[in-house]
Amino acid sequence: MNDLALLLTPEGRALLDEVRDTEPARELAVATRLRRDHPAELVSAALGQARLRQRAVAKFGAEDAGRMFFTPNGVEQSTRASVAAYRARRLTELGVTSVADLCCGIGGDAIALARAGIRVLAVDRDPLTAAAARANAEALGLAELIEVREADVTEVDTAGYDAVFADPARRGGRGRVFDPEAYSPPLSWAVETARRAPRAALKIAPGIPHEIVPPEAEAEWISDGGDVKEAVLWFGTGAPGAVRATLLPGPRSLLGRGLPDPAVRPVGRYLYEPDGAVIRAHLVAEVAEEVGGGLLDATIAYVTADEPRPTPYATCYEITDQLPFNVKRLKALLRERGVGTLTVKKRGSAVEPEELRRKVRPQGPNAATVFLTRVAGAPTMLIGQPLA
Numbered sequence: 001m002n003d004l005a006l007l008l009t010p011e012g013r014a015l016l017d018e019v020r021d022t023e024p025a026r027e028l029a030v031a032t033r034l035r036r037d038h039p040a041e042l043v044s045a046a047l048g049q050a051r052l053r054q055r056a057v058a059k060f061g062a063e064d065a066g067r068m069f070f071t072p073n074g075v076e077q078s079t080r081a082s083v084a085a086y087r088a089r090r091l092t093e094l095g096v097t098s099v100a101d102l103c104c105g106i107g108g109d110a111i112a113l114a115r116a117g118i119r120v121l122a123v124d125r126d127p128l129t130a131a132a133a134r135a136n137a138e139a140l141g142l143a144e145l146i147e148v149r150e151a152d153v154t155e156v157d158t159a160g161y162d163a164v165f166a167d168p169a170r171r172g173g174r175g176r177v178f179d180p181e182a183y184s185p186p187l188s189w190a191v192e193t194a195r196r197a198p199r200a201a202l203k204i205a206p207g208i209p210h211e212i213v214p215p216e217a218e219a220e221w222i223s224d225g226g227d228v229k230e231a232v233l234w235f236g237t238g239a240p241g242a243v244r245a246t247l248l249p250g251p252r253s254l255l256g257r258g259l260p261d262p263a264v265r266p267v268g269r270y271l272y273e274p275d276g277a278v279i280r281a282h283l284v285a286e287v288a289e290e291v292g293g294g295l296l297d298a299t300i301a302y303v304t305a306d307e308p309r310p311t312p313y314a315t316c317y318e319i320t321d322q323l324p325f326n327v328k329r330l331k332a333l334l335r336e337r338g339v340g341t342l343t344v345k346k347r348g349s350a351v352e353p354e355e356l357r358r359k360v361r362p363q364g365p366n367a368a369t370v371f372l373t374r375v376a377g378a379p380t381m382l383i384g385q386p387l388a
Contacts, residue, residue, distance in 0.1 A: 003045035004069060004131050011038070015046040020066060022050055060108070069135045071128060074106035077171065079203070082248050083222055083229050084112035087201060091163055092116050094199055094237065100158040102166040102193070103185075107133035107146070109165060109203075114145035122148045123156050154185055163199040163236075166190045170205055180208060191217075191233070199236035206231045206280050216240045223277035224248040231280065245277040245313065252312045254278060259285035265294035265304065267322050267375055271382060272303040272314040273345070287313050297374045300348045308387055317369060317384040325349075325379035330370065331360040333383065338364030346372040349379065 006012045015038060022030050027047055034043045052070035059080045060068065079087075087109070091099065097118060101110045104122035106129060113120045114137070122137075124130045130150040137146040149156070158164050168183035168190055170176060180187035187204065191214055194200030206221055206228045213219045218234040218241070225248070243256035262285050274287050279301045288294060291314070293305030308316055323329055334342065342362040344353035349372035356372070371382040 003041075003048070004128060004135065006039075006042045006045050007049055007069065008135060012042060012046065015042060016049060019046050019050045020053065022047060024051070064111075064140065067139045068106070069132045069139065070106055071132055073171070074129060074132060077169070078105050078108035079112075079167070080224055080229055081108065081112065082224050084109045085115070086222070086246070086248055086251055087165075087232065088112040088116035088118065090234075091118065091165075091199070091201065094163075096162040096199060098161045099163045099165050100156065100161040100197075102153040102156065102158075102164060102190075103168055104133050104148070105129060105167065107136040107148070109167065110146050110148075111136065111140060111142060113165070114142040118145070120146045121156075121158075121161065122146055123151050123153050124148075125150065125152045154189060158193065158197060161197070163201070164193055164197040165201050165203070166193060167203040178205070178207065180204065180212065187212075194233070194235040197235065200234070202233040202235075204231050204233060206277075210243075210282060218242040218244070219281070220244045220246055220253075221277040221281040222246045222248065223275055226275060228276035228280055243281050243283065245275065245281040245283050247275055247277060247312060250312070254281075254283055254286055254313050256281065256283050257286060259289060261285060261295075261298070262288035262303070263294045264296070264298050264376060267296060267319065267382065268293065268304045268306040269319060270305050270308050270387075271296075271317045271319050271371065271384060272305065272311070273317070274301055274303065274314040278313050283313075287311060291316075296380075297348060297376060300373055302347060302371065302373055316387045317371075318387055319382050319384040321381075321383040322375070323381045323383070325351075325372070325381055327356065327359050330356075330381055330383075334360055334362050334368065335364075337368065338366045339368045340364040341367035343367070343369040344372065345369060348372075348374040 031043050052075050053065050055075050056065040099113050099118050099120050101120050101122045104110050104124045110120045110122040122133050134148040137143045190202050218237050218239045220232045222229050244253050246253045274284050284301045288303045290311050291305050291309040293303040296302045340363050351372050
């Protein structure tokens, strides 16, 4: 709290501007110079905040990250701006004009909601985190739309709001928490809160088991740039039991249709690697139907087909070779093809990509992708290239 208070003073803000582009290797020299004219505590706080802002660029972009205030946990746990903006758009499309943002963290979701024109009550029980959220609302000119309250979210009355958004903490003293009932507060509390609201969105870990999704909720898995970021349980959307995978940028959403598992078939000329959100949402069958393909193995989410059909929900590769798993044969083949840039992907294999790359020592001007997987239960190597 003291560090943030120092940084919000005119001297602190000026010092933040001065150190914003400081490289890690220069921190000691910069700190030594600045301590001649500024208190050591303020210099340390400014340099620490500069490091956090640099880390936050990947999530918030350079312009916002350069003005916001972060805590270490806030940088780690906050929602990527593109994902938060997508979720805010969905809420506006549902007619939402006010949201109670519970477990708001440093305010990343509240910022996206306010920019969508939604009035926000942002609540967090941690004093430093709430102070950072308040400072961020002010720094980005959104203080009129965002009220930040330091409180226990389980004691907040959300009755006056069109919707509830909750992001329970999924990290504890020992790291990431996987049991939803070990979230803080537990997922069961968040679900009951959502059921009482006209509409709600609960941000949860993408690994949540499908069987614990409430039947009245719509479940959505979201990826950004190919990386799965989160799952969201939606309430009040008019689509109970629906399952979707949404890919950003775009957005592009694939809705589940309850298709049976695709049949296993021989390896075709093309292999499709579904987006991670598609896999997490259990919608590989929808992709297989879209491209006219089947599975390499009943337990592995690779789709194979005889012809290329463009789809935004999977990356297509043209397969040139199929070999039983054998490092020597792979090494000889790569040498023959002059492959020096080797991408190793695996699913259903215990071999580590770096270990394989070290053993085959690829050399040459060409590139290739090798898939370590199973075909009808047998360890197999598939070699190919992504279609342009």
